[in-house]
Amino acid sequence: MDQRAAATAAGLDPATLHDVLRVAAAPDFDRWRDQVHRTGGCSDPVHLTGWTLAKDRTSGDTLRRYSTEAEPGGRLRVACGNRRASRCPSCAHTYSGDTYHLIRAGLAGDESKDIPATVRDHPRVFATLTAPSFGPVHNRPDRGACRCGARHPENDPVLGTALDPESYDYAGAVLFNNHAGQLWQRFTNRLRRELAARAGLTQRELKDVLRVSYGKVAEFQKRGAIHFHAVIRLDGADGPGTVPPSWATVQLLDDAIRAAAVHTYTTITVPAAGDQPLRRFQWGRQLDIRPVKAFGDGSDITEQAVAAYVAKYATKAAETTGSLDR
Ligand SMILES: [Zn+2]
Numbered sequence: 001m002d003q004r005a006a007a008t009a010a011g012l013d014p015a016t017l018h019d020v021l022r023v024a025a026a027p028d029f030d031r032w033r034d035q036v037h038r039t040g041g042c043s044d045p046v047h048l049t050g051w052t053l054a055k056d057r058t059s060g061d062t063l064r065r066y067s068t069e070a071e072p073g074g075r076l077r078v079a080c081g082n083r084r085a086s087r088c089p090s091c092a093h094t095y096s097g098d099t100y101h102l103i104r105a106g107l108a109g110d111e112s113k114d115i116p117a118t119v120r121d122h123p124r125v126f127a128t129l130t131a132p133s134f135g136p137v138h139n140r141p142d143r144g145a146c147r148c149g150a151r152h153p154e155n156d157p158v159l160g161t162a163l164d165p166e167s168y169d170y171a172g173a174v175l176f177n178n179h180a181g182q183l184w185q186r187f188t189n190r191l192r193r194e195l196a197a198r199a200g201l202t203q204r205e206l207k208d209v210l211r212v213s214y215g216k217v218a219e220f221q222k223r224g225a226i227h228f229h230a231v232i233r234l235d236g237a238d239g240p241g242t243v244p245p246s247w248a249t250v251q252l253l254d255d256a257i258r259a260a261a262v263h264t265y266t267t268i269t270v271p272a273a274g275d276q277p278l279r280r281f282q283w284g285r286q287l288d289i290r291p292v293k294a295f296g297d298g299s300d301i302t303e304q305a306v307a308a309y310v311a312k313y314a315t316k317a318a319e320t321t322g323s324l325d326r
């Protein structure tokens with residue numbers, strides 16, 4: 001069989017087959033395969049060239065030396081680590097899996113991560129904090145039509161775009177995304193104060209009996225604004241292995257989150273610059289808080305559902321917005 005016929009039989013074009021044969025026949029094929037394997041099948045690995053040298057400080061002896069010169073093609077391949085499935089399906093899958101296990105461990109416990117299964121009995125909620133409005137956008141309301149009068153199909157590219165591009169606060173939307181991390185920080189500070197107030201304790205006293213744990217991901221909505229999904233859990237003073245005080249209930253946590261989210265302290269002020277006015281950002285009015293249960297009885301969200309949901313958004317985020325995928 002000539003190479004062309006062989007290529008067709010293998011479902012490859014002749015150039016690819018030629019390449020495959022060249023790589024497979026090379027003396028360093030095993031090392032090459034090892035590299036590909038260790039990148040987890042990354043579709044766009046980063047190629048590194050260079051060397052490292054470790055010397056004993058006192059004796060000056062060379063402890064370890066490594067150079068990419070000995071590697072196949074003189075390069076070391078490492079996984080790109082991109083979280084977006086459209087950039088690298090393999091790395092995004094790895095990241096999604098890691099996120100799933102991380103969130104799941106936080107909810108259900110995981111001995112290998114030093115989180116005992118007793119965290120299941122701690123008050124836990126799944127909360128969604130949204131961005132404020134920057135102006136009306138095209139949407140698909142549960143009932144009736146969009147404000148523009150149309151009934152948009154699900155994949156309509158116009159969804160999430162401004163109804164009135166003239167008045168929509170695009171700069172505000174960008175600034176909010178930029179500062180959303182700080183807003184989250186302020187929210188968590190305020191949450192501790194709200195919890196302390198409900199227990200009749202000072203902040204310092206609270207620290208001695210309670211710790212708040214978070215697992216959160218940022219998600220881009222269709223309109224391009226960030227919102228946060230977070231698992232918020234109450235532990236005893238020394239973390240997941242310790243029992244929270246009896247007054248720390250799901251109801252009290254829910255209540256404290258609502259108060260913290262709308263408190264004036266939970267505001268980000270972006271000073272005026274150039275032709276941009278001063279802006280103050282708070283969370284949007286939509287605030288969703290759901291208790292997390294170990295097993296679904298239909299009314300509450302389950303651990304698995306939360307972990308899967310969060311992991312999905314950790315990788316899907318950028319794709320659904322059609323934002324620049326970098
Ligand atoms: Zn990759």
Ligand SMILES: [Zn+2]
Binds near residue numbers: 137138152
């Ligand atoms: Zn519309």
